[in-house]
Amino acid sequence: xxxxxxxxxxxxxxxxxxxxxxxxxxxxxxxxxxxxxxxxxxxxxxxxxxxxxxxxxxxxxxxxxxxxxxxxxxxxxxxxxxxxxxxxxxxxxxxxxxxxxxxxxxxxxxxxx
Amino acid sequence: xxxxxxxxxxxxxxxxxxxxxxxxxxxxxxxxxxxxxxxxxxxxxxxxxxxxxxxxxxxxxxxxxxxxxxxxxxxxxxxxxxxxxxxxxxxxxxxxxxxxxxxxxxxxxxx
Numbered sequence: 001x002x003x004x005x006x007x008x009x010x011x012x013x014x015x016x017x018x019x020x021x022x023x024x025x026x027x028x029x030x031x032x033x034x035x036x037x038x039x040x041x042x043x044x045x046x047x048x049x050x051x052x053x054x055x056x057x058x059x060x061x062x063x064x065x066x067x068x069x070x071x072x073x074x075x076x077x078x079x080x081x082x083x084x085x086x087x088x089x090x091x092x093x094x095x096x097x098x099x100x101x102x103x104x105x106x107x108x109x110x111x112x113x
Numbered sequence: 114x115x116x117x118x119x120x121x122x123x124x125x126x127x128x129x130x131x132x133x134x135x136x137x138x139x140x141x142x143x144x145x146x147x148x149x150x151x152x153x154x155x156x157x158x159x160x161x162x163x164x165x166x167x168x169x170x171x172x173x174x175x176x177x178x179x180x181x182x183x184x185x186x187x188x189x190x191x192x193x194x195x196x197x198x199x200x201x202x203x204x205x206x207x208x209x210x211x212x213x214x215x216x217x218x219x220x221x222x223x224x
Contacts, residue, residue: 043215098211103155
């Protein structure tokens, strides 16, 4: 069965600082990986996805993520955080048919001025 | 293009009352999902539809939850009777390819 672990429940960074959110997955085959962001009272918005090819993927809002098969990781990064990035971030993996999306528990990001 | 539409956005009910949530997926998306998201957790699948057929409802608590997707477009999720533990956000999503697109959710509070 597939699973996703986000080790950090809460992270606080200063505005302008760099950010890295960790994600580890478990899946028997080549994973299809996603990062979603959820602002308070909102649905989930897709930040970026990895299906195959280049292991460094670029997303919206200046985010990027790197797929590392050897570490079963798909960490999300941003070089300079803005106050508007404060939200909850979810890593997810889907099966090869794209039918079953499994989410991690989420990481809540707070941004200090 | 309009996104996934859900209503109501918020619902407060007393326990043992019934409640229903409505979802309109993105036009042309044949696959529709209902998820439940408890506070501080990631969404968990309740049911998946392919057109009007429920193809995965293994996580749906069938004693009190029901869902339908008439004509393979809009969908309704119902809880009857609601319990305190049903307080959560109920998310609807529709899929094209490998991507799921989520609605804003319905926040249910059971008192």
